[in-house]
Amino acid sequence: MxxxxxxxxxxxxxxxxxxxxxxxxxxxxxxxxxxxxxxxxxxxxxxxxxxxxxxxxxxxxxxxxxxxxxxxxxxxxxxxxxxxxxxxxxxxxxxxxxxxxxxxxxxxxxxxxxxxxxxxxxxxxxxxxxxxxxxxxxxxxxxxxxxxxxxxxxxxxxxxxxxxxxxxxxxxxxxxxxxxxxxxxxxxxxxxxxxxxxxxxxxxxxxxxxxxxxxxxxxxxxxxxxxxxxxxxxxxxxxxxxxxxxxxxxxxxxQGGLEAVGARNRAKADALYAAIDGSGGYYRNTIEPGSRSRMNVPFQLHDDALDAAFLAESEAAGLLALKGHRVLGGMRASIYNAMPLEGVTVLVDFMRDFAQRHG
Ligand SMILES: Cc1ncc(COP(=O)(O)O)c(C=O)c1O
Missing domain, CATH: 3.40.640.10 (Type I PLP-dependent aspartate aminotransferase-like (Major domain))
Structure with a gap:
């Protein structure tokens, strides 16, 4: 593996x-x-x-x-x-x-x-x-x-x-x-x-x-x-x-210290929120934009009946642990320092692909 x-x-x-x-x-x-x-x-x-x-x-x-x-x-x-x-x-x-x-x-x-x-x-x-x-x-x-x-x-x-x-x-x-x-x-x-x-x-x-x-x-x-x-x-x-x-x-x-790490974290979070906000309502993040976290990005699918398929298919694609906290349901992507932009890009591509396939 x-x-x-x-x-x-x-x-x-x-x-x-x-x-x-x-x-x-x-x-x-x-x-x-x-x-x-x-x-x-x-x-x-x-x-x-x-x-x-x-x-x-x-x-x-x-x-x-x-x-x-x-x-x-x-x-x-x-x-x-x-x-x-x-x-x-x-x-x-x-x-x-x-x-x-x-x-x-x-x-x-x-x-x-x-x-x-x-x-x-x-x-x-x-x-x-x-x-x-x-x-x-x-x-x-x-x-x-x-x-x-x-x-x-x-x-x-x-x-x-x-x-x-x-x-x-x-x-x-x-x-x-x-x-x-x-x-x-x-x-x-x-x-x-x-x-x-x-x-x-x-x-x-x-x-x-x-x-x-x-x-x-x-x-x-x-x-x-x-x-x-x-x-x-x-x-x-x-x-x-x-x-x-x-x-x-x-x-x-x-990695260049915390200025450089912070800039990378911002780019990662921006890419993920852009994918959610640009999905035409397929994915939603309901946090007030000025309070959104750069580390933990919760999101919901437009129909929670799709959650199980999203989780199974993401895991099969090598994307681990996207299940949201049991209190909130939905999904959550935690993108701490160790997650490179490449991993976020793979997730964003998977999300687009999933939305197309499951309409
Ligand atoms: C912000 C925050 N505080 C506290 C905790 C609890 O930490 P611990 O399990 O180390 O007690 C967590 C989760 O692990 C957390 O995310």
Missing amino acids: SRVWNFSAGPAALPEAVLRIAQQEMLDWRGTGASVMELSHRGKPFMALAAEVEADLRELMAIPANYKVLFLQGGATQHFAQIPMNLVAPGQGADYLIGGHWAQKAAAEAEPYARVHVAGSSESTGFDRVPQVQQPDPDAAYLHFTPNETIQGTEFHTLPDAGDVPLVADMSSSILSRPVDVSRFGLIYAGAQKNIGPSGLVLMIVREDLLERAGQPMARIFRYAEQAANDSMFNTPNTWGWYLAGLTFQWLKA
């Missing part, structure tokens, strides 16, 4: 070049005679790798010196809870912008630790756009938002205005897809399994002053300041995920 064009929302396709290096290095990493998975995280080779990976990420994202980079576990979902544990004092409030499924989940997991306040929501229009800040709480510990809603297929193309309140962003499905000004955020976090590497790794970029907050009573293992003081090695980290993240960062640098 040759490799397919993989449109999975996550875990998602990794760059083939990254997988090939991992394959080559599997049995003997850097002359150690062992795979990276089999070595102590505290040994010299891994410590050196950890420093290189962080330096590459800092360069790619131009991360200012007053931010810590953490390599954590637990998935983004665990950090939905752990962020308020760390940043919200007992009895304090936290603002949430609700633009879809993942923002709702983040707010729900924060409930035990914070007075959750909805600062804005796009639920009344069926999450067809990103929410605006409507009623901010100036005393909130932070304003949390989801820059890219993986299921709904919406994306913030400008940052919400949080005033003096730190912005906390769940960038799971858009990190490294374009340049961002890290200095405008208090905390950025992302599950790795879309644009970074395998699941089981969470990347966090956090402004140092936020680590000094007392937060809630909690065990040391949950405290970000503790992980920061221990270079993300308070306990055994996900060394394999960390290594693959490093290979992805090197690949991104070789």
Whole structure:
């Protein structure tokens, strides 16, 4: 079986070049005679790798010196809870912008630790756009938002205005897809399994002053300041995920960095939306144009009785995982960094051909 064009929302396709290096290095990493998975995280080779990976990420994202980079576990979902544990004092409030499924989940997991306040929501229009800040709480510990809603297929193309309140962003499905000004955020976090590497790794970029907050009573293992003081090695980290993240960062640098990657992502998304909008109603994307995601493109066929044929035929054509999320139905093409324009072109050609054949 040759490799397919993989449109999975996550875990998602990794760059083939990254997988090939991992394959080559599997049995003997850097002359150690062992795979990276089999070595102590505290040994010299891994410590050196950890420093290189962080330096590459800092360069790619131009991360200012007053931010810590953490390599954590637990998935983004665990950090939905752990962020308020760390940043919200007992009895304090936290603002949430609700633009879809993942923002709702983040707010729900924060409930035990914070007075959750909805600062804005796009639920009344069926999450067809990103929410605006409507009623901010100036005393909130932070304003949390989801820059890219993986299921709904919406994306913030400008940052919400949080005033003096730190912005906390769940960038799971858009990190490294374009340049961002890290200095405008208090905390950025992302599950790795879309644009970074395998699941089981969470990347966090956090402004140092936020680590000094007392937060809630909690065990040391949950405290970000503790992980920061221990270079993300308070306990055994996900060394394999960390290594693959490093290979992805090197690949991104070789692609020309985030400006170049962002331009490619825009071209990919433009091509796919143009095919949908130009299909005379055969395919539809109902997201408000200014809020459309460049990473996750949901679309419906004009008649959902055709869905099964679309999925079977696309898979036979080597196009994997186009089935939409079970909540929304229809189709979804996730076109993260590792999906080249060529894969999007193959999809667009398939969509045209399918529409002609099934009229
Ligand atoms: C935006 C966003 N946040 C959070 C999650 C949940 O991540 P995890 O499964 O790593 O907890 C996902 C999906 O995987 C997501 O797309």
